[in-house]
Amino acid sequence: MLNKEVTMQRIVPIHTSADVIVVGGGPAGTAAAISAARCGSKTILLEHSGQLGGMGTLGNVSIFMGVGNVTGIYREMIAEFLPAALPSSHHESIWPQYSPFELRHYLNRKLENEGIDVYYHTSFISPIMSGKKLTGVIANTREGLRAFEGRVIIDCTGDARVAAEAGVPIHSGRSEDGLTQPMTLMFMMQDTGKPVTPYLPEDCYNYESVEELPQGRLLHWSHMGDGTLLVNMTRVRGNGARIEDINYAEKESLRQVFSVANYLQRTEHPNHILSHVPGQVGVRETNQIEGRYTLTEDDLTSGRRFEDVVAQTNYEIDIHNPTGGANTDERKLEGYDIPYRCMLPEHVEGLIVAGRSISASHVAMSSMRVQATCYALGQAAGIAATIAISDNVPVADISIPQLHEKLAVQGVVFI
Numbered sequence: 001m002l003n004k005e006v007t008m009q010r011i012v013p014i015h016t017s018a019d020v021i022v023v024g025g026g027p028a029g030t031a032a033a034i035s036a037a038r039c040g041s042k043t044i045l046l047e048h049s050g051q052l053g054g055m056g057t058l059g060n061v062s063i064f065m066g067v068g069n070v071t072g073i074y075r076e077m078i079a080e081f082l083p084a085a086l087p088s089s090h091h092e093s094i095w096p097q098y099s100p101f102e103l104r105h106y107l108n109r110k111l112e113n114e115g116i117d118v119y120y121h122t123s124f125i126s127p128i129m130s131g132k133k134l135t136g137v138i139a140n141t142r143e144g145l146r147a148f149e150g151r152v153i154i155d156c157t158g159d160a161r162v163a164a165e166a167g168v169p170i171h172s173g174r175s176e177d178g179l180t181q182p183m184t185l186m187f188m189m190q191d192t193g194k195p196v197t198p199y200l201p202e203d204c205y206n207y208e209s210v211e212e213l214p215q216g217r218l219l220h221w222s223h224m225g226d227g228t229l230l231v232n233m234t235r236v237r238g239n240g241a242r243i244e245d246i247n248y249a250e251k252e253s254l255r256q257v258f259s260v261a262n263y264l265q266r267t268e269h270p271n272h273i274l275s276h277v278p279g280q281v282g283v284r285e286t287n288q289i290e291g292r293y294t295l296t297e298d299d300l301t302s303g304r305r306f307e308d309v310v311a312q313t314n315y316e317i318d319i320h321n322p323t324g325g326a327n328t329d330e331r332k333l334e335g336y337d338i339p340y341r342c343m344l345p346e347h348v349e350g351l352i353v354a355g356r357s358i359s360a361s362h363v364a365m366s367s368m369r370v371q372a373t374c375y376a377l378g379q380a381a382g383i384a385a386t387i388a389i390s391d392n393v394p395v396a397d398i399s400i401p402q403l404h405e406k407l408a409v410q411g412v413v414f415i
Contacts, residue, residue: 012138014147018044018117020385021150023124023137026054027371028355028378029156030107031073035382035410036154037114041389043382044148045116046139048123052107053100054158056371059282060186062100062230063221066093067372068314068335072412074375081106090413093314097223097230100278122146124157127166134166134350152385152395153351156378159241160287160357168345168353169290172239174362179322180239181284181366183246184232185253189261190275191227198265199274205259213263214256216326220264229272233260237324240283253281284320284356284369291359292396293341300364301331306339308400310380310407312414313338313373319366329366335415338368340403343381344396352395354381376412383407 020036022029025047033045045052055061070078071090078086078096081103085096111118121142128136128147136149155162164170173180200206207213214235221230234256238245254277261274298304300317314335321327342358345351353359354377356369368377383406387398404414 010145012145012147014149015141016044017149018042019151019389020044020154020382021046021137021148022154022156022382023162024054024156024158024355025052025118026156026158026355027056027374028381029054029154030111031375031378032154032156032354032382033111033116034073034114035379036386037116038410039383039386039406041386043116044150045111045118046122046124046137046148047118047120050120051104052111052118053103054371055282057100057104058278058280060100060188060230060276060278061282061371062103062186063095063097064372065315065370066095067370068093069312069372069376070094072376072407072410073379074372076411077375091415097221099224124161127153127162129166132347132349134348137162151350151389154381154385155351155353155357156355158283158286158355158357160289160353163289163345163348163351163353163357164287166348166351168348168351170287171290172241172287173285174322180286181320181322182324183236183238183240183249183253183281183283184320185234185257185281186230186232186278187257187261187274188276189229189231189264189269189272191229191271192273193271195270196265196273198262199258200262201258204255204262207259207263213260214326215320215328228275229269231260231264235320235324236281237322239286240281241286246281249281285362285365287357288365289345289353289357289359291342291353292344292346293339293359295338295342295358295360295364295368297361297363300333300336300367303334303336306337308340309337309414310340310343310403311338311373311376312336313368315367315370315373317363317367319363333367338373338377340380340384340400343377349394352381352385354378379410379412380407383410
Protein backbone atom coordinates (compact mmCIF):
# COMPACT_ATOMS: atom_id res chain seq x y z
CA MET A 1 0.00 0.00 0.00
CA LEU A 2 1.26 3.49 -0.82
CA ASN A 3 2.13 5.41 2.32
CA LYS A 4 0.45 8.61 1.15
CA GLU A 5 -2.49 10.68 2.32
CA VAL A 6 -4.62 13.53 1.07
CA THR A 7 -6.42 16.12 3.16
CA MET A 8 -10.02 16.82 2.23
CA GLN A 9 -11.67 20.03 3.33
CA ARG A 10 -15.25 20.63 2.27
CA ILE A 11 -18.18 22.79 3.22
CA VAL A 12 -21.14 20.43 3.43
CA PRO A 13 -24.74 21.63 3.59
CA ILE A 14 -26.90 20.43 6.46
CA HIS A 15 -29.75 18.47 4.95
CA THR A 16 -31.84 18.05 8.09
CA SER A 17 -31.72 17.48 11.83
CA ALA A 18 -33.35 14.91 14.12
CA ASP A 19 -33.32 13.65 17.66
CA VAL A 20 -31.98 10.22 16.70
CA ILE A 21 -29.97 9.31 13.61
CA VAL A 22 -29.62 5.60 12.87
CA VAL A 23 -26.85 4.65 10.44
CA GLY A 24 -27.56 1.32 8.77
CA GLY A 25 -30.91 -0.26 7.97
CA GLY A 26 -30.27 -3.89 8.85
CA PRO A 27 -32.09 -5.70 11.69
CA ALA A 28 -30.50 -3.56 14.42
CA GLY A 29 -31.07 -0.34 12.51
CA THR A 30 -34.69 -0.96 11.63
CA ALA A 31 -35.53 -1.94 15.22
CA ALA A 32 -33.62 1.04 16.62
CA ALA A 33 -35.51 3.43 14.38
CA ILE A 34 -38.89 1.90 15.22
CA SER A 35 -38.33 1.93 18.98
CA ALA A 36 -36.97 5.48 19.00
CA ALA A 37 -39.87 6.76 16.92
CA ARG A 38 -42.38 5.04 19.20
CA CYS A 39 -40.86 6.90 22.15
CA GLY A 40 -41.63 10.18 20.43
CA SER A 41 -38.21 11.00 18.98
CA LYS A 42 -37.85 12.43 15.50
CA THR A 43 -35.87 9.66 13.83
CA ILE A 44 -33.85 9.42 10.63
CA LEU A 45 -32.43 6.20 9.21
CA LEU A 46 -29.59 6.29 6.67
CA GLU A 47 -29.17 3.16 4.52
CA HIS A 48 -26.39 2.77 1.97
CA SER A 49 -28.33 0.38 -0.27
CA GLY A 50 -31.81 0.51 -1.78
CA GLN A 51 -33.45 -1.76 0.78
CA LEU A 52 -33.84 -2.42 4.47
CA GLY A 53 -33.20 -5.72 6.22
CA GLY A 54 -29.42 -6.01 5.95
CA MET A 55 -28.13 -9.47 5.13
CA GLY A 56 -31.68 -10.78 5.61
CA THR A 57 -32.65 -9.16 2.30
CA LEU A 58 -29.44 -7.95 0.63
CA GLY A 59 -27.60 -11.22 1.24
CA ASN A 60 -30.56 -13.64 1.00
CA VAL A 61 -29.96 -14.86 4.56
CA SER A 62 -33.68 -15.51 4.56
CA ILE A 63 -34.12 -17.67 7.63
CA PHE A 64 -34.38 -16.50 11.22
CA MET A 65 -32.16 -18.63 13.43
CA GLY A 66 -33.66 -19.93 16.67
CA VAL A 67 -32.58 -17.67 19.50
CA GLY A 68 -35.00 -18.42 22.32
CA ASN A 69 -36.12 -14.79 22.64
CA VAL A 70 -39.06 -14.27 20.29
CA THR A 71 -39.98 -11.03 21.99
CA GLY A 72 -40.34 -7.30 21.40
CA ILE A 73 -40.21 -5.93 17.87
CA TYR A 74 -38.92 -9.26 16.55
CA ARG A 75 -42.00 -11.05 17.90
CA GLU A 76 -44.22 -8.30 16.49
CA MET A 77 -42.64 -8.81 13.06
CA ILE A 78 -43.22 -12.56 13.19
CA ALA A 79 -46.86 -11.98 14.18
CA GLU A 80 -47.41 -9.61 11.26
CA PHE A 81 -45.13 -11.04 8.59
CA LEU A 82 -45.01 -14.78 9.41
CA PRO A 83 -48.05 -15.42 11.63
CA ALA A 84 -48.02 -19.19 11.06
CA ALA A 85 -44.57 -19.32 12.72
CA LEU A 86 -45.51 -17.33 15.84
CA PRO A 87 -44.80 -19.45 18.93
CA SER A 88 -47.13 -19.42 21.92
CA SER A 89 -44.26 -18.63 24.31
CA HIS A 90 -41.91 -15.67 24.16
CA HIS A 91 -39.01 -18.03 24.83
CA GLU A 92 -39.60 -20.79 22.34
CA SER A 93 -37.05 -21.06 19.53
CA ILE A 94 -38.32 -20.94 15.95
CA TRP A 95 -36.49 -21.23 12.63
CA PRO A 96 -38.83 -19.66 10.03
CA GLN A 97 -37.73 -19.34 6.42
CA TYR A 98 -39.10 -16.33 4.57
CA SER A 99 -39.10 -14.51 1.25
CA PRO A 100 -36.43 -11.76 1.28
CA PHE A 101 -38.45 -9.86 -1.33
CA GLU A 102 -41.56 -9.85 0.83
CA LEU A 103 -39.55 -8.86 3.93
CA ARG A 104 -38.08 -5.94 2.02
CA HIS A 105 -41.57 -4.67 1.16
CA TYR A 106 -42.83 -5.31 4.70
CA LEU A 107 -40.01 -3.25 6.25
CA ASN A 108 -40.55 -0.40 3.80
CA ARG A 109 -44.20 -0.17 4.82
CA LYS A 110 -43.53 -0.64 8.53
CA LEU A 111 -41.02 2.18 8.83
CA GLU A 112 -43.17 4.42 6.68
CA ASN A 113 -46.14 3.78 8.96
CA GLU A 114 -43.98 4.58 12.00
CA GLY A 115 -43.19 8.01 10.57
CA ILE A 116 -39.48 7.35 10.14
CA ASP A 117 -37.57 9.24 7.46
CA VAL A 118 -35.55 6.60 5.58
CA TYR A 119 -32.80 7.82 3.26
CA TYR A 120 -31.84 5.10 0.77
CA HIS A 121 -28.56 5.13 -1.19
CA THR A 122 -27.04 7.23 1.59
CA SER A 123 -23.60 6.07 2.71
CA PHE A 124 -21.84 7.18 5.87
CA ILE A 125 -18.71 9.24 5.25
CA SER A 126 -17.64 10.93 8.46
CA PRO A 127 -18.77 11.79 11.99
CA ILE A 128 -19.41 15.37 13.06
CA MET A 129 -17.70 15.90 16.40
CA SER A 130 -17.85 18.60 19.06
CA GLY A 131 -14.94 17.64 21.27
CA LYS A 132 -15.65 14.03 22.28
CA LYS A 133 -19.36 14.27 21.52
CA LEU A 134 -20.84 12.99 18.28
CA THR A 135 -23.35 15.54 16.96
CA GLY A 136 -24.13 14.22 13.49
CA VAL A 137 -22.79 12.50 10.42
CA ILE A 138 -21.80 13.39 6.89
CA ALA A 139 -23.13 11.04 4.24
CA ASN A 140 -22.86 10.61 0.50
CA THR A 141 -26.28 10.91 -1.14
CA ARG A 142 -27.50 10.93 -4.73
CA GLU A 143 -27.19 14.74 -4.51
CA GLY A 144 -23.66 14.69 -3.12
CA LEU A 145 -22.35 15.11 0.41
CA ARG A 146 -24.92 16.12 3.01
CA ALA A 147 -24.78 16.58 6.79
CA PHE A 148 -27.38 15.12 9.18
CA GLU A 149 -27.42 16.56 12.69
CA GLY A 150 -28.66 14.49 15.63
CA ARG A 151 -28.69 14.46 19.42
CA VAL A 152 -27.85 10.74 19.58
CA ILE A 153 -26.31 8.64 16.81
CA ILE A 154 -26.83 4.88 16.66
CA ASP A 155 -24.21 2.95 14.68
CA CYS A 156 -25.88 -0.06 13.06
CA THR A 157 -23.47 -0.36 10.16
CA GLY A 158 -22.37 -3.87 11.19
CA ASP A 159 -18.76 -2.80 10.71
CA ALA A 160 -18.66 -0.14 13.47
CA ARG A 161 -17.92 2.42 10.77
CA VAL A 162 -19.29 5.42 12.66
CA ALA A 163 -17.61 4.38 15.90
CA ALA A 164 -14.24 3.78 14.26
CA GLU A 165 -14.25 7.11 12.44
CA ALA A 166 -15.22 8.83 15.70
CA GLY A 167 -12.08 7.44 17.35
CA VAL A 168 -13.50 4.40 19.13
CA PRO A 169 -10.92 1.58 19.32
CA ILE A 170 -11.98 -1.55 17.44
CA HIS A 171 -10.68 -5.07 16.97
CA SER A 172 -11.34 -7.76 14.38
CA GLY A 173 -11.51 -11.53 14.54
CA ARG A 174 -9.87 -13.93 16.93
CA SER A 175 -7.21 -12.68 19.29
CA GLU A 176 -4.34 -14.89 18.10
CA ASP A 177 -4.32 -13.86 14.42
CA GLY A 178 -7.20 -11.46 13.69
CA LEU A 179 -8.90 -13.89 11.32
CA THR A 180 -12.68 -13.45 11.03
CA GLN A 181 -15.37 -15.94 10.12
CA PRO A 182 -15.54 -16.52 6.35
CA MET A 183 -18.15 -15.02 4.05
CA THR A 184 -20.98 -16.91 2.36
CA LEU A 185 -23.14 -16.14 -0.66
CA MET A 186 -26.48 -17.81 0.02
CA PHE A 187 -28.73 -18.53 -2.94
CA MET A 188 -32.05 -20.08 -3.94
CA MET A 189 -32.95 -22.95 -6.22
CA GLN A 190 -36.43 -23.77 -7.47
CA ASP A 191 -38.05 -27.16 -8.08
CA THR A 192 -39.30 -27.21 -11.69
CA GLY A 193 -40.97 -30.62 -11.40
CA LYS A 194 -38.81 -32.14 -14.13
CA PRO A 195 -35.11 -32.84 -14.70
CA VAL A 196 -32.98 -29.83 -15.66
CA THR A 197 -29.68 -29.65 -17.51
CA PRO A 198 -26.87 -28.93 -15.02
CA TYR A 199 -24.89 -25.80 -15.81
CA LEU A 200 -21.26 -25.13 -14.87
CA PRO A 201 -19.20 -22.18 -16.16
CA GLU A 202 -15.72 -23.13 -17.27
CA ASP A 203 -13.89 -21.32 -14.44
CA CYS A 204 -15.92 -23.04 -11.71
CA TYR A 205 -15.40 -26.24 -9.71
CA ASN A 206 -16.62 -29.74 -10.48
CA TYR A 207 -17.38 -31.02 -6.97
CA GLU A 208 -17.68 -34.82 -6.86
CA SER A 209 -18.44 -35.44 -3.18
CA VAL A 210 -19.80 -33.72 -0.08
CA GLU A 211 -16.26 -33.63 1.35
CA GLU A 212 -15.10 -31.48 -1.60
CA LEU A 213 -17.78 -28.82 -1.00
CA PRO A 214 -16.62 -25.49 0.52
CA GLN A 215 -18.23 -26.27 3.89
CA GLY A 216 -17.78 -30.03 3.62
CA ARG A 217 -21.48 -30.54 4.31
CA LEU A 218 -24.99 -30.12 2.95
CA LEU A 219 -26.76 -27.13 4.50
CA HIS A 220 -30.06 -26.01 3.00
CA TRP A 221 -33.69 -25.45 3.92
CA SER A 222 -36.99 -26.00 2.10
CA HIS A 223 -39.58 -24.79 4.64
CA MET A 224 -41.45 -22.46 2.26
CA GLY A 225 -43.62 -25.25 0.83
CA ASP A 226 -43.33 -23.92 -2.72
CA GLY A 227 -40.31 -25.85 -3.97
CA THR A 228 -37.82 -23.16 -2.92
CA LEU A 229 -34.47 -24.44 -1.67
CA LEU A 230 -32.41 -21.96 0.36
CA VAL A 231 -28.74 -22.95 0.17
CA ASN A 232 -25.97 -21.99 2.61
CA MET A 233 -22.97 -23.94 1.29
CA THR A 234 -20.36 -21.49 -0.03
CA ARG A 235 -17.42 -20.28 2.05
CA VAL A 236 -14.77 -17.64 1.32
CA ARG A 237 -12.00 -16.69 3.74
CA GLY A 238 -11.56 -13.00 4.48
CA ASN A 239 -12.70 -9.93 6.38
CA GLY A 240 -15.68 -8.29 4.70
CA ALA A 241 -14.65 -4.85 5.98
CA ARG A 242 -11.40 -4.91 3.98
CA ILE A 243 -11.25 -3.72 0.39
CA GLU A 244 -9.22 -6.52 -1.17
CA ASP A 245 -10.96 -9.28 0.81
CA ILE A 246 -14.45 -8.22 -0.24
CA ASN A 247 -13.35 -7.74 -3.85
CA TYR A 248 -12.09 -11.33 -3.96
CA ALA A 249 -15.09 -12.70 -2.05
CA GLU A 250 -17.66 -11.29 -4.46
CA LYS A 251 -16.03 -13.13 -7.37
CA GLU A 252 -15.06 -16.34 -5.60
CA SER A 253 -18.42 -16.78 -3.85
CA LEU A 254 -20.26 -16.55 -7.19
CA ARG A 255 -17.99 -19.23 -8.66
CA GLN A 256 -18.89 -21.41 -5.71
CA VAL A 257 -22.62 -20.72 -6.14
CA PHE A 258 -22.57 -22.09 -9.69
CA SER A 259 -20.40 -24.99 -8.59
CA VAL A 260 -22.56 -25.96 -5.60
CA ALA A 261 -25.77 -25.61 -7.62
CA ASN A 262 -24.28 -27.85 -10.28
CA TYR A 263 -23.38 -30.45 -7.65
CA LEU A 264 -26.91 -30.39 -6.23
CA GLN A 265 -28.39 -30.75 -9.72
CA ARG A 266 -26.19 -33.79 -10.36
CA THR A 267 -27.03 -35.41 -7.03
CA GLU A 268 -30.04 -34.92 -4.77
CA HIS A 269 -31.86 -32.08 -6.59
CA PRO A 270 -31.97 -32.93 -10.32
CA ASN A 271 -35.19 -30.90 -10.83
CA HIS A 272 -33.92 -27.63 -9.36
CA ILE A 273 -32.74 -24.58 -11.27
CA LEU A 274 -30.68 -21.73 -9.84
CA SER A 275 -33.41 -19.15 -9.28
CA HIS A 276 -31.95 -16.30 -7.20
CA VAL A 277 -28.46 -15.07 -6.37
CA PRO A 278 -28.37 -11.93 -4.19
CA GLY A 279 -26.44 -8.83 -5.15
CA GLN A 280 -23.74 -9.17 -2.50
CA VAL A 281 -21.93 -11.75 -0.43
CA GLY A 282 -23.01 -12.34 3.16
CA VAL A 283 -20.58 -11.15 5.84
CA ARG A 284 -20.59 -12.76 9.29
CA GLU A 285 -17.90 -10.87 11.14
CA THR A 286 -15.79 -7.76 10.72
CA ASN A 287 -15.16 -5.26 13.53
CA GLN A 288 -16.06 -5.11 17.23
CA ILE A 289 -15.88 -1.95 19.30
CA GLU A 290 -13.94 -1.73 22.54
CA GLY A 291 -16.83 -0.99 24.86
CA ARG A 292 -17.50 -0.46 28.55
CA TYR A 293 -17.98 -4.22 28.84
CA THR A 294 -16.85 -6.98 26.48
CA LEU A 295 -19.06 -10.04 26.16
CA THR A 296 -16.92 -13.18 26.53
CA GLU A 297 -17.05 -16.90 25.87
CA ASP A 298 -17.30 -17.47 29.63
CA ASP A 299 -20.38 -15.23 29.79
CA LEU A 300 -22.04 -17.47 27.21
CA THR A 301 -21.05 -20.86 28.58
CA SER A 302 -21.83 -19.90 32.20
CA GLY A 303 -25.21 -18.43 31.28
CA ARG A 304 -24.30 -15.12 32.89
CA ARG A 305 -27.03 -12.62 33.81
CA PHE A 306 -26.58 -8.83 33.99
CA GLU A 307 -28.53 -6.08 35.72
CA ASP A 308 -28.36 -3.95 32.56
CA VAL A 309 -29.57 -6.76 30.28
CA VAL A 310 -30.95 -5.58 26.93
CA ALA A 311 -31.13 -8.87 24.97
CA GLN A 312 -31.22 -12.59 25.70
CA THR A 313 -30.40 -15.52 23.46
CA ASN A 314 -29.56 -19.20 23.53
CA TYR A 315 -28.26 -19.37 19.96
CA GLU A 316 -25.25 -21.65 19.85
CA ILE A 317 -21.60 -20.77 19.53
CA ASP A 318 -21.33 -21.01 15.75
CA ILE A 319 -17.86 -20.32 14.34
CA HIS A 320 -17.34 -21.04 10.65
CA ASN A 321 -13.65 -21.83 10.30
CA PRO A 322 -11.79 -18.50 9.88
CA THR A 323 -9.07 -20.20 7.83
CA GLY A 324 -11.66 -21.12 5.21
CA GLY A 325 -11.51 -24.80 6.09
CA ALA A 326 -14.60 -26.98 5.98
CA ASN A 327 -15.22 -27.44 9.71
CA THR A 328 -17.52 -25.39 11.96
CA ASP A 329 -17.27 -25.00 15.75
CA GLU A 330 -20.83 -25.51 17.03
CA ARG A 331 -21.60 -25.64 20.77
CA LYS A 332 -25.05 -25.54 22.36
CA LEU A 333 -25.85 -22.92 24.99
CA GLU A 334 -28.55 -22.73 27.67
CA GLY A 335 -28.97 -18.97 27.34
CA TYR A 336 -27.32 -15.74 28.51
CA ASP A 337 -27.80 -11.96 28.79
CA ILE A 338 -26.20 -9.22 26.72
CA PRO A 339 -25.63 -6.06 28.81
CA TYR A 340 -26.25 -2.50 27.66
CA ARG A 341 -22.61 -1.63 28.37
CA CYS A 342 -21.52 -3.72 25.36
CA MET A 343 -23.10 -1.08 23.12
CA LEU A 344 -21.31 1.87 24.71
CA PRO A 345 -17.84 3.07 23.71
CA GLU A 346 -15.71 4.35 26.55
CA HIS A 347 -14.59 7.78 25.40
CA VAL A 348 -17.08 9.01 22.78
CA GLU A 349 -20.36 10.59 23.85
CA GLY A 350 -23.66 10.65 21.99
CA LEU A 351 -23.06 7.26 20.34
CA ILE A 352 -24.64 3.84 20.80
CA VAL A 353 -23.51 0.82 18.78
CA ALA A 354 -26.05 -1.92 18.03
CA GLY A 355 -25.92 -5.12 16.01
CA ARG A 356 -23.06 -7.53 15.44
CA SER A 357 -20.29 -4.97 16.04
CA ILE A 358 -20.95 -4.50 19.77
CA SER A 359 -18.12 -5.11 22.23
CA ALA A 360 -17.69 -8.89 22.17
CA SER A 361 -14.95 -11.45 21.79
CA HIS A 362 -14.62 -13.51 18.61
CA VAL A 363 -16.32 -16.52 20.24
CA ALA A 364 -19.09 -14.50 21.89
CA MET A 365 -19.79 -12.64 18.67
CA SER A 366 -20.37 -15.94 16.84
CA SER A 367 -23.49 -16.47 18.95
CA MET A 368 -24.92 -12.96 19.27
CA ARG A 369 -24.52 -12.02 15.58
CA VAL A 370 -27.77 -13.49 14.22
CA GLN A 371 -30.68 -11.38 13.03
CA ALA A 372 -33.17 -11.87 15.88
CA THR A 373 -30.60 -10.83 18.50
CA CYS A 374 -29.66 -7.80 16.43
CA TYR A 375 -33.32 -6.74 16.34
CA ALA A 376 -33.34 -6.95 20.14
CA LEU A 377 -30.14 -4.92 20.50
CA GLY A 378 -31.44 -2.29 18.09
CA GLN A 379 -34.72 -1.96 19.97
CA ALA A 380 -32.85 -1.34 23.22
CA ALA A 381 -30.55 1.19 21.55
CA GLY A 382 -33.46 3.22 20.16
CA ILE A 383 -35.15 3.42 23.56
CA ALA A 384 -31.89 4.23 25.35
CA ALA A 385 -31.28 7.11 22.94
CA THR A 386 -34.67 8.64 23.66
CA ILE A 387 -34.19 8.34 27.44
CA ALA A 388 -30.84 10.13 27.16
CA ILE A 389 -32.49 12.91 25.17
CA SER A 390 -35.55 13.33 27.38
CA ASP A 391 -33.54 13.21 30.63
CA ASN A 392 -30.69 15.27 29.15
CA VAL A 393 -28.03 12.82 30.31
CA PRO A 394 -25.21 10.98 28.49
CA VAL A 395 -26.25 7.66 26.97
CA ALA A 396 -24.02 5.88 29.48
CA ASP A 397 -25.89 7.44 32.41
CA ILE A 398 -29.49 6.57 31.60
CA SER A 399 -31.69 4.83 34.14
CA ILE A 400 -31.60 1.08 33.52
CA PRO A 401 -34.92 0.52 35.35
CA GLN A 402 -36.46 3.12 33.05
CA LEU A 403 -34.93 1.38 30.03
CA HIS A 404 -36.41 -1.94 31.17
CA GLU A 405 -39.78 -0.31 31.79
CA LYS A 406 -39.92 1.14 28.28
CA LEU A 407 -38.72 -2.15 26.75
CA ALA A 408 -41.60 -3.90 28.54
CA VAL A 409 -44.07 -1.36 27.13
CA GLN A 410 -42.77 -2.28 23.67
CA GLY A 411 -43.34 -5.99 24.30
CA VAL A 412 -39.93 -7.15 25.50
CA VAL A 413 -40.04 -10.00 28.01
CA PHE A 414 -36.93 -11.13 29.89
CA ILE A 415 -36.48 -14.41 31.75
